[in-house]
Amino acid sequence: MSNPTDLRVIKTRQAIRIALISLLSEKELSDITISELSARAQVNRKTFYRHYRSISDVVTEFENELLSDFSDILKTSNTSIFNIGSVLGEISALISSTNVMMSAVSTALVTYFAATSCRRPIGSVSQ
Numbered sequence: 001m002s003n004p005t006d007l008r009v010i011k012t013r014q015a016i017r018i019a020l021i022s023l024l025s026e027k028e029l030s031d032i033t034i035s036e037l038s039a040r041a042q043v044n045r046k047t048f049y050r051h052y053r054s055i056s057d058v059v060t061e062f063e064n065e066l067l068s069d070f071s072d073i074l075k076t077s078n079t080s081i082f083n084i085g086s087v088l089g090e091i092s093a094l095i096s097s098t099n100v101m102m103s104a105v106s107t108a109l110v111t112y113f114a115a116t117s118c119r120r121p122i123g124s125v126s127q
Contacts, residue, residue, distance in 0.1 A: 015043060020037060023037060029059065
């Protein structure tokens with residue numbers, strides 16, 4: 001959709017993410033409109049559509065980044081995958097070390113996953 005290394009793209013996507021987190025603290029994801037999100041991010045609706053097709057694309061981008069980070073932790077972890085306490089500690093450290101935004105995102109995504117994704121059996125892949 002756009003060059004992800006361009007500083008303007010990075011700043012616009014960051015503004016949209018921060019605006020989404022802010023709106024998620026006020027209302028449910030399903031109640032947020034693109035107009036409202038664009039206004040909060042101080043970008044035009046057209047600009048939003050240059051970067052994303054929908055609000056769910058923003059959430060999917062968050063999910064993919066978090067899952068990638070979690071996957072990296074699991075791959076590089078010196079502990080057994082069955083030692084969930086240690087793995088969760090490393091994930092928690094990742095969230096704490098990145099920034100406050102990631103913490104807010106993780107809270108929103110935990111809520112989102114609890115409502116949707118966790119209905120699938122562990123290890124299943126949606127198509």
